[in-house]
Structures are given as C-alpha cells and as structure tokens.
Amino acid sequence: MVSLFAAAAAFIVLHLLVSGTVVRDGLVRRLGEGPYMGLFSLASAALLTWMGFAYGAARGDEANLAFWGVTAGGRHLQYVLQLVAVIFVVIGLTTPNPTSVKQEQILQRPDAVKGMLRITRHPFLWGVSLWAAGHLIVNGDVASFLLFGSLLVLALAGTVSIDAKRRRVLGDAWAPFAAQTSNLPFAAILSGRQKLRLGEIGLLRPLASVVAYGALLVLHPYVAGVPALA
Structure with a gap:
C-alpha cells in the first residue's frame, strides 16, 4: 500500500506542480520543448506503470x-x-x-x-x-x-x-x-x-x-x- 501511495503522490506532483505551471515554462526554456515533452512523457509512463503494479499488489494487502x-x-x-x-x-x-x-x-x-x-x-x-x-x-x-x-x-x-x-x-x-x-x-x-x-x-x-x-x-x-x- 505504501508503494501505491508513493506512486500516486509522485504522479500528482509531476502533473499539478510541473505540467501547466511556470515550472514547466522554466524547464522548456532550459531544455527546449521537444526534450521536455520527451522527458515528461517518459516520466508519466514510468509512474503509471509503477501505479499499475503497485495497485495489483495493494489489492491483496490487509490494509486494503x-x-x-x-x-x-x-x-x-x-x-x-x-x-x-x-x-x-x-x-x-x-x-x-x-x-x-x-x-x-x-x-x-x-x-x-x-x-x-x-x-x-x-x-x-x-x-x-x-x-x-x-x-x-x-x-x-x-x-x-x-x-x-x-x-x-x-x-x-x-x-x-x-x-x-x-x-x-x-x-x-x-x-x-x-x-x-x-x-x-x-x-x-x-x-x-x-x-x-x-x-x-x-x-x-x-x-x-x-x-x-x-x-x-x-x-x-x-x-x-x-x-x-x-
């Protein structure tokens, strides 16, 4: 359950505190639009995969x-x-x-x-x-x-x-x-x-x-x- 909580929290932070904010604008200026989108997409896919596996494990947790x-x-x-x-x-x-x-x-x-x-x-x-x-x-x-x-x-x-x-x-x-x-x-x-x-x-x-x-x-x-x- 801890792993799922961490994955969900990381996914929320990535999207709410980076994507669509001035933080994104700063990263785009430093990295460029293409590299930023590539890294953001890779991070999103990795976190979604983590959430999926963590969810499968958490469903059998006694704390669930x-x-x-x-x-x-x-x-x-x-x-x-x-x-x-x-x-x-x-x-x-x-x-x-x-x-x-x-x-x-x-x-x-x-x-x-x-x-x-x-x-x-x-x-x-x-x-x-x-x-x-x-x-x-x-x-x-x-x-x-x-x-x-x-x-x-x-x-x-x-x-x-x-x-x-x-x-x-x-x-x-x-x-x-x-x-x-x-x-x-x-x-x-x-x-x-x-x-x-x-x-x-x-x-x-x-x-x-x-x-x-x-x-x-x-x-x-x-x-x-x-x-x-x-």
Whole structure:
C-alpha cells in the first residue's frame, strides 16, 4: 500500500506542480520543448506503470479496507459511464483541438470550434474523469481510491491547468476560443454560446468508440485480472 501511495503522490506532483505551471515554462526554456515533452512523457509512463503494479499488489494487502461494495445498480451505471467515457476519449483524441499538444495553430482556423469541441474543449480529460469515477463506483477499497481517485483528480485539475497554460502562453489568441467553448460538458450549449451539431462528429468516430468499448469489455479480464461483465 505504501508503494501505491508513493506512486500516486509522485504522479500528482509531476502533473499539478510541473505540467501547466511556470515550472514547466522554466524547464522548456532550459531544455527546449521537444526534450521536455520527451522527458515528461517518459516520466508519466514510468509512474503509471509503477501505479499499475503497485495497485495489483495493494489489492491483496490487509490494509486494503473496503468502504463500499458493488451493487446491481452501481454495476449498470458503471457500464453506461464507461461507454460515455470511451466515446469522449476516442472522439477527443481524433478531433483537432488547440488544447492538445502542438495543435495551438488550430486557433487560426475559422472553424476551430467544431464537433466535439462544441460540447467541451477537453473531451479526452472528461473521458478519463468518467472512466475513473465509474471504477470508483464499483471499487470501494483503499487501493482503488488511491489509483482511480488520483486519476480523477488529475483529469479534472488538468482541464483547469491546460486552460491557464493556454491563456498564459497564447494571450489574446486564446480568448475567442475560450469564449465560444466550455470546460464543463454542454455548458456552452446550455448557455446559448454554442449549438449541438452531431453531424460534425460524423459516424466513424462514434462507431470506433463502440468497437473500442467492446474490445475493452473482452480484454478486461486479461488486462485487469477481473471480468468487466459479471
């Protein structure tokens, strides 16, 4: 359990105190954008791997107390949340987005706000948030709280951090895009600043999301050690 706590703490520190802060700006000036991104990605992957192995070991720890169990309603809610999460992740990763790395030039396009970005400017991170929240619903033990809880906090904090970084770096170029979109899903649409146009998303991305969801259900026992459907 100590190893999982240390891994989760290190992952949080790396992302909240380095990425998206003035510390990152200083490191980029010293190292360059490319080397910094390479080192940051390597460190993130290493910490995620550490968290994964530590989580597997911590689940059998006697200190891994369970605060809630799995209910039929919670399991069904989890299935729905995971589908929505996968949709947000897949469509988010395949949609040009100025909040993504090396895509700031998209702000210069007249159709910068399009498709999924009308719903939220951070679809990938909201997908991760839903994924983590769903897993917490059906995993009420300390180890799961450390793993999925830390990822949930980081994903939500990441949306705010990226906005702050883009505002700081891009200045006036960021303001129109931010005014036309929202961090919170559907907030811009509900406030009248945007219209929901699902046709801009197309059919391929949602179909790919459903396929990915099905693959995750099938592969879950091999990847996580427990069946997703039970």
